[in-house]
Amino acid sequence: MALVELRGVSKSFRKGDETITPLDNIDLDIEAGEFVSLMGPSGTGKSTLLNLVSGIDRPDSGTITVAGTEVTGLSRSKLADWRAANLGYIFQTHNLIPVLTAYENVELPTLLLKLSSTQRRQRVELALEAVGLSDRADHYPRQLSGGQEQRVGIARAIVAHPKVVVADEPTGSLDTETSEQVQGLLQRLNKELDITMLMVTHDSDVARIASRQMVLDRGKFLERESGSIGEGEIGRGGIMQVGVKESGAA
């Protein structure tokens, strides 16, 4: 059984009089340890899919199972508990808590776990070390650069040893050099710590770091092997012209 399983998932939104269906009866399997990147034009439902997998949004129909738990059947509070134990979330805008230091930001998810203070400290220190920010532990977000903030965000996402880490445009707000550092870090975490990752990106170069690259368009997945997505394939309709394997029941 795959670590992440989506079966017949649909999600619609109302925009004025119009109903938009970014996800239309889709299926998806992500195996443990996989690094999946998800690309697609704006408004195609990439972030929606991420939010569904992480349980902060609910599908109109279909089931989502992560690490054996059907998240679609959980109550709001159970979902919060489940996220604390199983999911790490990396945001495009870092979303650090400005009044907490880097250490305290990373510590936040561990406060939700049953850990001793020693275990908690060890985990936070290890996570900060993994992202190379041990020496910035006492700094507040305003005292960090954009890249450092994102690395703290990554440390926060992995500190609870989640089953899956979802990343929504993790390099979207970074300059090229910092973006490359963060890409390297994500790859390393996936390979060295065997963390399963699902990453949404607009950038085909960033998408290439994933072991499996998928493109979402018109409610369907188009899947390519690692490193094979070209710039021209991203765009509404464009991907339909290349020889890609379609997945999904729709």
Place this chain on the structure above:
Amino acid sequence: MLLPWEYGVRNLARRPMRTALTLVALATVVMLVFVVVGFIRGLEQSLTVSGDEDVVLVYSVNSEENIENSSIAARTPSLLTASLDGAVKRFGITNVSPELYLGTRVKTDEGDGGLGLVRGVTLSTPLVRRRVKLTEGDWPGDGEVIVGRLAAAKLGSSDDAMAIGQSVEFEGRRWQISGRFAAGGAAYESEIWCKLGDFQTATKRQDLSLVAMLLSPQSSAAEVELFCKERTDLELRAIRETDYYASLQQHYKPVRLLAWFVVVLVSGAGIFAGLNMMYGAVAGRIREIATLQAVGYRRRAILISLVQEGVLLAAAGSLLSGVIALTMLNGMAVRFTMGAFTIRIDSVAILIGCGVGLLLGVLGALPPALKALRAEVATSLKAV
């Protein structure tokens, strides 16, 4: 699991000016609550301690509740002691106090003054008015007066103007102050006492306002009441002193109700101050609140943290006001129609003031917190 305590504390320092202004607003509201509750408690205390269970007052049946309007015959004390044996007798002295009580214009040496309460008394008065204690000076002789602890406040003059050796003018005569007295917060503390005979001469009256009798444990106020009812020709009425002041409490009920209404209104204003601050604080943290939910914090934990912020600020405001109220407000004299009393910041006032303060914190924080938590997490994560 709750959010770290530091999160709420440090959030208060995020917008220091707004937090400081809200703190001042909340502290002001709580201070006003302290003033009003202290006023009510002082008034109640004054009326409560003024009564003595063992003392019965005999005065004119025609004066209704107002003893100042009472006029009874000068022979009433001897008539009462001859007809009733309920009064305490010690060393051959019957503990009965004939008194002439009047509200009259009193002027001090400094030229200020106002409507004062003057009581003509005898040497037996302190035997009946057992709370009264001479704190300074001597019992008044001819042309002398002793002044209560709050008499200056009642007249609106300074304590210096009412010091021993100074003089006051009323009923066309100058009276030298020979002493000062206290009465444990009782209403007499705002009065001026002089010799009964002197006062009768000055006012050209031979009658009395009332007779106060200290009853022995074997007798009861009912006996005196019965006597007054049977002797309709005397047109007297008797009432236990505690009942008299209890009836005054009823008389001042509208004032107390009004004061409580002010407490509610002022608290309402305080809630708006809290709401304003917390709406502002939460509005700028929509994304942050969504992030905490995405990390795995339950809405309840975030709600508690936001309420904690409001309560912390309100607690600081309450503490600030409490300290000011206790050090500067407590014991402050207030002029009132019945005399003067002191603002009383007692445990009840502290409890109500701080309770209102904390309530402001909770009620001010809840609506904006609930509004923020109702927003869709997925949308809020990308809020600016």
